Amino acid sequence: MIDLTDRLELPSDVRFEGDALHDLALGEAYPLRGSGIEGMALLAAGYSIGDAATSLAAQFDINPQAVQSDLAAFAFQLSRAQLINLRSSGWRAGLRHILRVSLFLIVAHRWPPARSRRYPLATGGALAVLWQVASVVGIQMAPLWFLLLVPMLLPALLFAPALASALLALSISLVAAVIVHEGGHAVAAQRIGIGCFLVRSGWRVAVVHQNRPGTGWVHASGPLACGVLGASGLALAAGFQSLPLAFAAVPFLVQLLALTVLAQDGRLLAAAKGGDQ
Amino acid sequence: MTFLRASLIGALTILVLEIALAFLLNVVGESQHWGNAQLGIGPLPIYTLSRIGGNFAVKTGPGIIVVAVAVGILNGLGARWLSRSTPLT
Numbered sequence: 001m002i003d004l005t006d007r008l009e010l011p012s013d014v015r016f017e018g019d020a021l022h023d024l025a026l027g028e029a030y031p032l033r034g035s036g037i038e039g040m041a042l043l044a045a046g047y048s049i050g051d052a053a054t055s056l057a058a059q060f061d062i063n064p065q066a067v068q069s070d071l072a073a074f075a076f077q078l079s080r081a082q083l084i085n086l087r088s089s090g091w092r093a094g095l096r097h098i099l100r101v102s103l104f105l106i107v108a109h110r111w112p113p114a115r116s117r118r119y120p121l122a123t124g125g126a127l128a129v130l131w132q133v134a135s136v137v138g139i140q141m142a143p144l145w146f147l148l149l150v151p152m153l154l155p156a157l158l159f160a161p162a163l164a165s166a167l168l169a170l171s172i173s174l175v176a177a178v179i180v181h182e183g184g185h186a187v188a189a190q191r192i193g194i195g196c197f198l199v200r201s202g203w204r205v206a207v208v209h210q211n212r213p214g215t216g217w218v219h220a221s222g223p224l225a226c227g228v229l230g231a232s233g234l235a236l237a238a239g240f241q242s243l244p245l246a247f248a249a250v251p252f253l254v255q256l257l258a259l260t261v262l263a264q265d266g267r268l269l270a271a272a273k274g275g276d277q
Numbered sequence: 278m279t280f281l282r283a284s285l286i287g288a289l290t291i292l293v294l295e296i297a298l299a300f301l302l303n304v305v306g307e308s309q310h311w312g313n314a315q316l317g318i319g320p321l322p323i324y325t326l327s328r329i330g331g332n333f334a335v336k337t338g339p340g341i342i343v344v345a346v347a348v349g350i351l352n353g354l355g356a357r358w359l360s361r362s363t364p365l366t
Contacts, residue, residue, distance in 0.1 A: 227293065253294060256290050259286050261359055270356045
């Protein structure tokens with residue numbers, strides 16, 4: 001969903017140099033051709049899609065609507081490839097977005113394709129990476145998850161109010177488990193010297209990294225880190241007979257299921273180690 | 278090899294989760310004052326919950342091995358099917 005007032009932001013690990021977009025995290029270069037270079041230059045300079053299209057149409061003396069359509073499709077492709085972030089501006093854009101989402105829900109009975117956002121990850125230590133992941137998940141994602149979670153937990157609280165502290169621990173732990181899972185991937189990727197970045201799309205978040213031979217541990221690291229923490233938490237809970245601690249350990253342990261083919265990590269793990277099928 | 282590897286990973290994962298579930302049942306059962314019970318597949322026990330005196334205990338049965346192996350095989354079959362239908366990359 002592209003709006004003509006949208007502006008383009010290049011993440012700090014993506015550069016537009018010469019006639020190509022360079023993904024510094026993944027070590028890839030994407031050459032641009034012809035008017036794509038001109039369009040990219042205008043968008044990278046801060047023009048909105050509509051303004052850039054108007055400028056290009058005047059420069060090449062062609063139909064502005066065709067240029068708008070091409071440039072919007074170009075920006076959409078770059079956004080899908082997680083090379084740029086699109087930024088809406090103004091209350092009108094916000095209103096249009098709400099209307100679009102509402103129409104999509106009414107007509108198609110599902111959420112519209114979510115706009116993804118890329119967050120570069122620092123090359124510092126494990127704590128710096130974890131802090132970055134935590135800031136994105138905690139600030140951008142957690143409120144939405146809690147919004148979905150609270151209606152499910154309220155009935156449980158009505159029937160078993162004594163479980164309030166345990167359910168609160170469970171809710172907080174759900175967020176913490178995602179931070180540890182994605183942080184585990186990012187730290188493992190950096191340890192073996194491959195670049196990575198964080199992507200948020202709708203209610204989902206994931207670390208994207210280079211996928212080359214020998215990256216099996218990177219796929220396994222997220223679920224395993226959660227499993228170790230969850231098992232430790234549960235052992236402590238059994239020792240102290242603490243119900244909130246036991247509930248808090250559950251989301252961490254459930255992340256172990258990501259090692260199976262039910263999840264992308266498990267499938268990539270099979271592929272990363274395999275290749276003999 | 279993909280089948281064997283995925284089966285092993287799946288079985289180990291489920292085994293760890295089943296053991297973890299035993300700890301969880303122990304904590305919950307103790308705090309909620311549960312009585313005696315047995316969870317299993319037919320005659321094959323997975324968990325045996327018992328309260329002897331004031332202490333609540335959870336014992337795992339041979340069923341956890343059966344469940345882990347079954348899920349492991351399913352995971353292996355799933356990995357093989359996925360690797361044939363779509364490249365696992």
